[in-house]
Amino acid sequence: MRSxxxxxxxxxxxxxxxxxxxxxxxxSPLVNEETRRRVQAIAKELNxxxxxxxxxxRTQQSGxxxxxxxxxxxxxxxxxxxxxxxxxxxxxxxxxxxxxDLLVSFQQMSNDWHADFEDTRKADGIILLGYxxxxxxxxxLVQLIKQQxxxxxxxxxxxxxxxVSVGCDNFHGGYQVTEHVINNNRKSFAFLGGVxxxxxxxxxxxxxxxxxxxDHNLKVExxxxxxxxxxxxxxxxxxxxxxxxxxxxxxxxxxxxxxxxGAMRAMQDAGYNVPDDIAIVGFDDIATASSTxxxxxxxxxxxxxxxxxxxxxxxxxxxxxxVQTQLMPTTLVVRKxxxx
Amino acid sequence: MRSxxxxxxxxxxxxxxxxxxxxxxxxSPLVNEETRRRVQAIAKELNxxxxxxxxxxRTQQSGxxxxxxxxxxxxxxxxxxxxxxxxxxxxxxxxxxxxxDLLVSFQQMSNDWHADFEDTRKADGIILLGYxxxxxxxxxLVQLIKQQxxxxxxxxxxxxxxxVSVGCDNFHGGYQVTEHVINNNRKSFAFLGGVxxxxxxxxxxxxxxxxxxxDHNLKVExxxxxxxxxxxxxxxxxxxxxxxxxxxxxxxxxxxxxxxxGAMRAMQDAGYNVPDDIAIVGFDDIATASSTxxxxxxxxxxxxxxxxxxxxxxxxxxxxxxVQTQLMPTTLVVRKxxxx
DNA sequence: TAATTGAATGCATACGTATGCATTTTAAAC
DNA sequence: GTTTAAAATGCATACGTATGCATTCAATTA
Numbered sequence: 001m002r003s004x005x006x007x008x009x010x011x012x013x014x015x016x017x018x019x020x021x022x023x024x025x026x027x028s029p030l031v032n033e034e035t036r037r038r039v040q041a042i043a044k045e046l047n048x049x050x051x052x053x054x055x056x057x058r059t060q061q062s063g064x065x066x067x068x069x070x071x072x073x074x075x076x077x078x079x080x081x082x083x084x085x086x087x088x089x090x091x092x093x094x095x096x097x098x099x100x101d102l103l104v105s106f107q108q109m110s111n112d113w114h115a116d117f118e119d120t121r122k123a124d125g126i127i128l129l130g131y132x133x134x135x136x137x138x139x140x141l142v143q144l145i146k147q148q149x150x151x152x153x154x155x156x157x158x159x160x161x162x163x164v165s166v167g168c169d170n171f172h173g174g175y176q177v178t179e180h181v182i183n184n185n186r187k188s189f190a191f192l193g194g195v196x197x198x199x200x201x202x203x204x205x206x207x208x209x210x211x212x213x214x215d216h217n218l219k220v221e222x223x224x225x226x227x228x229x230x231x232x233x234x235x236x237x238x239x240x241x242x243x244x245x246x247x248x249x250x251x252x253x254x255x256x257x258x259x260x261x262g263a264m265r266a267m268q269d270a271g272y273n274v275p276d277d278i279a280i281v282g283f284d285d286i287a288t289a290s291s292t293x294x295x296x297x298x299x300x301x302x303x304x305x306x307x308x309x310x311x312x313x314x315x316x317x318x319x320x321x322x323v324q325t326q327l328m329p330t331t332l333v334v335r336k337x338x339x340x
Numbered sequence: 341m342r343s344x345x346x347x348x349x350x351x352x353x354x355x356x357x358x359x360x361x362x363x364x365x366x367x368s369p370l371v372n373e374e375t376r377r378r379v380q381a382i383a384k385e386l387n388x389x390x391x392x393x394x395x396x397x398r399t400q401q402s403g404x405x406x407x408x409x410x411x412x413x414x415x416x417x418x419x420x421x422x423x424x425x426x427x428x429x430x431x432x433x434x435x436x437x438x439x440x441d442l443l444v445s446f447q448q449m450s451n452d453w454h455a456d457f458e459d460t461r462k463a464d465g466i467i468l469l470g471y472x473x474x475x476x477x478x479x480x481l482v483q484l485i486k487q488q489x490x491x492x493x494x495x496x497x498x499x500x501x502x503x504v505s506v507g508c509d510n511f512h513g514g515y516q517v518t519e520h521v522i523n524n525n526r527k528s529f530a531f532l533g534g535v536x537x538x539x540x541x542x543x544x545x546x547x548x549x550x551x552x553x554x555d556h557n558l559k560v561e562x563x564x565x566x567x568x569x570x571x572x573x574x575x576x577x578x579x580x581x582x583x584x585x586x587x588x589x590x591x592x593x594x595x596x597x598x599x600x601x602g603a604m605r606a607m608q609d610a611g612y613n614v615p616d617d618i619a620i621v622g623f624d625d626i627a628t629a630s631s632t633x634x635x636x637x638x639x640x641x642x643x644x645x646x647x648x649x650x651x652x653x654x655x656x657x658x659x660x661x662x663v664q665t666q667l668m669p670t671t672l673v674v675r676k677x678x679x680x
Numbered sequence: 681t682a683a684t685t686g687a688a689t690g691c692a693t694a695c696g697t698a699t700g701c702a703t704t705t706t707a708a709a710c
Numbered sequence: 711g712t713t714t715a716a717a718a719t720g721c722a723t724a725c726g727t728a729t730g731c732a733t734t735c736a737a738t739t740a
Contacts (some may be wrong), residue, residue, distance in 0.1 A: 016720085017719065023698085030719085031718070031719080050697075051460060052460040052462045053394075054393075054698090057696085058724080085429065088428070093446060120392040122393075147387070288627060288631050291631060292631050346725095358728095359689075360689060370689085397727075398694080398729085
């Protein structure tokens with residue numbers, strides 16, 4: 001039963017040559033309509049499946065996309081950032097929709113994450129997903145470009161490199177949430193998230209944040225910006241540091257939902273009431289955001305659209321088309337963490 | 341630059357035959373130590389990578405595991421159950437650790453989800469992940485067995501079929517959380533989760549729940565069991581139905597965290613205080629469970645261990661070893677949703 | 681020195697498919 | 711009834727690797 005069926009077996013049964021079988025199964029216009037039907041019927045009957053290895057070897061196309069998920073190595077080993085997990089889900093769906101299989105691989109930022117998928121012909125192209133902290137990240141992008149690997153990445157555009165990116169308008173998102181808090185009559189704003197060293201995404205959000213303050217004639221207080229990476233714990237600690245400074249503030253803009261959630265807990269543990277004493281906004285709109293208490297107001301990134309755009313652009317790239325970087329808008333999701 | 345390098349190119353540069361190159365790169369003991377080093381050096385210099393398609397075709401091994409994630413078709417299209425997402429993460433890690441790539445595929449329960457991965461030689465084996473509702477699920481398992489596909493599945497053991505499963509002891513988990521609530525001096529228990537039609541996992545949890553009640557001389561009130569699938573919304577609605585019945589209860593055992601979180605919101609919206617008026621426990625320990633307010637007490641399933649077990653057992657199966665189904669214990673995670 | 685052995689390498693082929701080119705069959709045109 | 715074109719099929723080969731078998735070479739033994 002499990003003795004491998006080949007196209008020759010089908011050919012024999014159908015009384016045609018192997019070539020004709022191959023053509024029939026690929027719906028080549030070269031084969032007679034009736035022959036095609038007969039061959040396909042026999043293939044189905046014998047439960048024959050085309051060997052993808054042989055097929056890929058011959059055509060030099062794998063019908064597979066590789067997803068490289070790389071994470072902040074400072075992060076806990078066992079957990080994956082839920083935002084990226086959500087992206088993973090939508091990318092999986094998007095590739096399935098296009099008839100591509102998805103090869104998923106996790107990478108510690110430090111490793112050789114350019115990872116050969118296209119070189120080894122296992123994938124036709126690569127999607128890069130992760131917060132890029134720009135130490136050796138950029139250098140690796142350069143390497144990918146030099147190897148002429150087909151790839152797209154999630155995130156902010158990279159200055160100077162011709163890399164196709166799909167990302168959110170982080171600046172505008174940061175502006176958006178901040179303005180929402182301002183309209184809530186808050187006066188003194190803290191920002192939680194790594195700005196100097198961290199990811200360009202966080203920086204852009206911070207810049208949008210500052211711009212909103214300026215546009216409303218509010219002061220940007222640098223000492224109210226605290227570094228944090230995108231975890232609950234880091235958010236919690238950052239909020240504690242913030243309190244420890246003794247400077248008055250009545251609003252927290254977090255660079256991500258995880259940070260916001262950690263900060264919310266810290267503030268509540270410290271006896272503050274959210275939103276009465278402190279307004280909090282996040283960024284991403286992860287699943288948990290709607291379940292916190294109070295539910296978190298945040299800037300939503302549309303992961304479903306993002307997944308589709310990434311896949312579409314990658315496939316265009318693979319087929320030799322010219323592709324542009326694209327910025328998606330964020331949506332303000334108003335819940336309870338800023339008051340009314 | 342991107343003109344494909346083959347082992348013949350390496351052979352030419354090294355002044356040896358292609359066979360020797362192949363052997364050298366696979367660390368065959370047949371090649372001279374120094375030859376091996378020279379070949380490997382040249383390969384590295386030329387950035388040569390073995391073509392996996394050719395290699396897999398020749399060896400009939402793909403070095404790839406396929407993960408089939410299937411979901412309740414009633415579920416929202418864009419979201420994936422966070423518990424399975426977490427499993428996905430740990431499975432990815434576990435396969436990477438074993439040197440295998442992971443092919444991820446989503447399936448609507450209704451489709452032909454046996455999905456050919458092994459037949460087409462893209463994967464050496466398959467991991468099945470999802471709540472199995474046993475309508476046509478079992479029939480498809482039979483088909484997989486008949487095709488002699490190598491696969492393992494997450495979940496409860498399947499009676500009568502020789503299928504390797506890795507799952508949690510749902511009965512004991514249900515017992516555990518229920519007992520915890522009982523010890524909290526609650527008297528009247530509701531259970532939220534599909535029992536009759538739904539997954540055997542939910543049923544086992546319910547059975548454990550009932551057993552705990554019996555063992556403590558408490559009454560099982562069938563009308564306090566409400567069907568629900570594993571989403572927030574379903575949990576919310578189930579809790580509303582529960583309230584509408586007008587029967588008094590002071591504890592809710594939910595078949596999953598998502599259900600519990602939805603129910604918690606419903607109770608709070610209806611003016612109940614959790615945990616003072618109502619104790620709530622969940623099942624899974626998803627990330628969100630620690631962020632609800634009050635934080636959710638639940639039975640934790642160890643996804644990291646689960647991922648490793650699934651991968652290990654699958655690989656053993658592939659290599660022809662005898663493999664046993666395994667049940668993992670759940671851990672009670674006490675937080676705030678039941679009081680002290 | 682010839683015979684024997686073991687290590688190292690090369691030769692040839694198979695894995696299963698897809699496709700350019702040659703060939704056959706069928707229909708159309710004259 | 712012959713020529714011509716079009717449609718359908720078959721033949722042969724290449725994709726890049728891994729491996730059984732034959733061969734070469736150096737080292738050892740008698």
